[in-house]
Amino acid sequence: MRSLGTQFTIATTLAWRNLWRNHRRTLVMLAAIVVGVWAMILFGALMRGMLDEMVRGGLNSLPGEVQIHNPQYRDDPSIENSMAPPAGELLASLDRAPITAWTARIKVPGMLASERDNRGLMLLGVDPAGEVALGFDPKDIVEGRFLESASDRGIVIGRRMAERLETELGKRVVVMSQDLNNEVADRGVRVVGIFRARLQADEESRAWLGRDAMQELLGAGDAVSEIAVTGNDYKAVDDWWQGLAESAGPELETLPWQQLQPFLDSMFRAQGSVNAVLTVIIFLALSFGLVNTLVMAVFERVREIGLMMALGMKPASVMYQVLLESLYLLALGLIIGNVLAVATLWPMRNGIDISVVGEGLEMAGMGSTLYPVLAWQDMLGSTLIVLILGLLASLLPAWRASRLDPVQALTRN
Amino acid sequence: MAAVRCRALSKCFVQGEQVITGLDDVSLDIAEGEFVGLCGPSGSGKTTLLNALGGLDTPDSGEIEIGDLRVDLLGKGALAEMRLHRIGFVFQAYNLIPVLSARENIEFVMQVQGVPAQERKARSLAILEEVGLADHEDRLPAQLSGGQQQRVAVARAIVSQPTLVLADEPTANLDSHSADQLMDLFGVLNRERGITFVIATHDARVMAYCRRLVRLLDGKIVSDERQPGQGQTAA
Ligand SMILES: Nc1ncnc2c1ncn2[C@@H]1O[C@H](COP(=O)(O)OP(=O)(O)OP(=O)(O)O)[C@@H](O)[C@H]1O
Numbered sequence A: 001m002r003s004l005g006t007q008f009t010i011a012t013t014l015a016w017r018n019l020w021r022n023h024r025r026t027l028v029m030l031a032a033i034v035v036g037v038w039a040m041i042l043f044g045a046l047m048r049g050m051l052d053e054m055v056r057g058g059l060n061s062l063p064g065e066v067q068i069h070n071p072q073y074r075d076d077p078s079i080e081n082s083m084a085p086p087a088g089e090l091l092a093s094l095d096r097a098p099i100t101a102w103t104a105r106i107k108v109p110g111m112l113a114s115e116r117d118n119r120g121l122m123l124l125g126v127d128p129a130g131e132v133a134l135g136f137d138p139k140d141i142v143e144g145r146f147l148e149s150a151s152d153r154g155i156v157i158g159r160r161m162a163e164r165l166e167t168e169l170g171k172r173v174v175v176m177s178q179d180l181n182n183e184v185a186d187r188g189v190r191v192v193g194i195f196r197a198r199l200q201a202d203e204e205s206r207a208w209l210g211r212d213a214m215q216e217l218l219g220a221g222d223a224v225s226e227i228a229v230t231g232n233d234y235k236a237v238d239d240w241w242q243g244l245a246e247s248a249g250p251e252l253e254t255l256p257w258q259q260l261q262p263f264l265d266s267m268f269r270a271q272g273s274v275n276a277v278l279t280v281i282i283f284l285a286l287s288f289g290l291v292n293t294l295v296m297a298v299f300e301r302v303r304e305i306g307l308m309m310a311l312g313m314k315p316a317s318v319m320y321q322v323l324l325e326s327l328y329l330l331a332l333g334l335i336i337g338n339v340l341a342v343a344t345l346w347p348m349r350n351g352i353d354i355s356v357v358g359e360g361l362e363m364a365g366m367g368s369t370l371y372p373v374l375a376w377q378d379m380l381g382s383t384l385i386v387l388i389l390g391l392l393a394s395l396l397p398a399w400r401a402s403r404l405d406p407v408q409a410l411t412r413n
Numbered sequence B: 001m002a003a004v005r006c007r008a009l010s011k012c013f014v015q016g017e018q019v020i021t022g023l024d025d026v027s028l029d030i031a032e033g034e035f036v037g038l039c040g041p042s043g044s045g046k047t048t049l050l051n052a053l054g055g056l057d058t059p060d061s062g063e064i065e066i067g068d069l070r071v072d073l074l075g076k077g078a079l080a081e082m083r084l085h086r087i088g089f090v091f092q093a094y095n096l097i098p099v100l101s102a103r104e105n106i107e108f109v110m111q112v113q114g115v116p117a118q119e120r121k122a123r124s125l126a127i128l129e130e131v132g133l134a135d136h137e138d139r140l141p142a143q144l145s146g147g148q149q150q151r152v153a154v155a156r157a158i159v160s161q162p163t164l165v166l167a168d169e170p171t172a173n174l175d176s177h178s179a180d181q182l183m184d185l186f187g188v189l190n191r192e193r194g195i196t197f198v199i200a201t202h203d204a205r206v207m208a209y210c211r212r213l214v215r216l217l218d219g220k221i222v223s224d225e226r227q228p229g230q231g232q233t234a235a
């Protein structure tokens, strides 16, 4: 278009001033766009935060984004279904990027007994350095200490478990499990540390022991139950877990968290569609207002649109003029909405305390703090949706304006 | 060359069952530089004729030439181009875009024509000076009197140097003093620039200005007289 460049100044001036001819109507529409955009981004960030929290929480109790087992282990996690510690090609793969940490552990069902009570749980025989590298936070030890090495002979139990067994730091408890010969093996161990977990359930569903001590107890030699692997980004495991599976070979079962915890995965996948549905609903409400605003604006200006056309303005330029006005309104609403959303989320960046409602949420796998995640995809996504659909909705009034007959429009009273 | 030449123009309006005659076999020649008044009672077809000449409306039959252009053969886009570049319009009212200042209203047309911003500004200021509104460039239409508004409309009509200006009752909303001023301006532009004017009017004072007066009745030309008007070049 020859005149597009030179059209710039007056067309934009005209669009901008036209926008403010009916202050109230424009402000109401602007407010609607701002609130809509703000809500979309805010909701997206809270949803992401909640989901992230759930997945992390879920992964925390694995832990490890990818795990390698004996193929029978998941059906029957006894020491019989164990595997040899990694060697050769698998070991080489485990030490390569993007894998940031891995550890081999014993993980078998067992029982813990004090003089007062006993409880079933998973016994983890671990190399503590490996667990810390994998994500165990030593700050979660609320009393005593974490294990010092794989040959540590103490036990670290959860806060809740200590209450259940009515035991405490420094006391002895008995650890029981089935050994390789299906005999009950037991041993008294001293409680050297007490941990807390995001989920109270985790505090009584597992306990940490030294790996050597467990292997010895179960007569398992150097066998382990699982190899847990992390790349420090649960969203990225799809990039590498299959490669690792190849190195592990077909005799071992290598699975990413999505398959280890299908529930987490489906939640994770649902998020995208929930956000999209919400965005579309908010937008539909907005677009009615937007179309109405523009239809009214065009209706009120029939005469001057007729004048412009009588003077020689082409229908396409008339459309462009109406769309430009709509673009201004949308852009203004988007900028304010985005800024407002960021401003709202900024004070929440260190998490918001949801412990009031936390009891219920814990069942869904959440801790008591929600960290909203402001994703640029959410901001860009809602911005693009509002902009594109907004302009599409504006096409109708713009088209109607361009179809006006100048003679009739001019003589209209 | 003739500025305007039309032959056997007819136009009917159908309104429900009724067929209203707008123009009935109108033929008219207007030479370059003429100053023509179109008069006749309300409903006689003045506006219909002006709209047909200006390419705003298409007649049912007949031929129209504006300069070397066969207007009746042009499509919508070409008609818009013709209005934009060759013809200046002055309407009775609602001539200006209310949110644009006097200067911006004038620039608006040049912008649609694709005139660069610098030139637009210079030309609109010069033309405002010519119509006697040099210090009113930043006023919005609502801040101008009716006469001033019409003069801005005239400035806009002539800024792209059209050879023909079509004015439909330009003084209808003006007091007699403003009407005289406007007609004087038309006269000056006609004499000094040689612009051809065709002015539809009810106003006896405007008629008195015109060297040639075409009278319509029921869509027909009933008289076509030359008179000693004030605004005219050599005929
Ligand atoms: N769009 C239209 N639909 C129906 N009839 C129309 C239309 N436009 C004009 N007419 C009719 O055509 C005839 C000529 O109208 P026109 O507007 O040309 O008259 P005019 O001489 O300009 O009158 P006035 O002095 O009142 O402006 C009138 O009878 C009018 O009612």
Ligand SMILES: [Mg+2]
Residues within 6 Å of the ligand: B046, B047, B048, B168
């Ligand atoms: Mg008329």
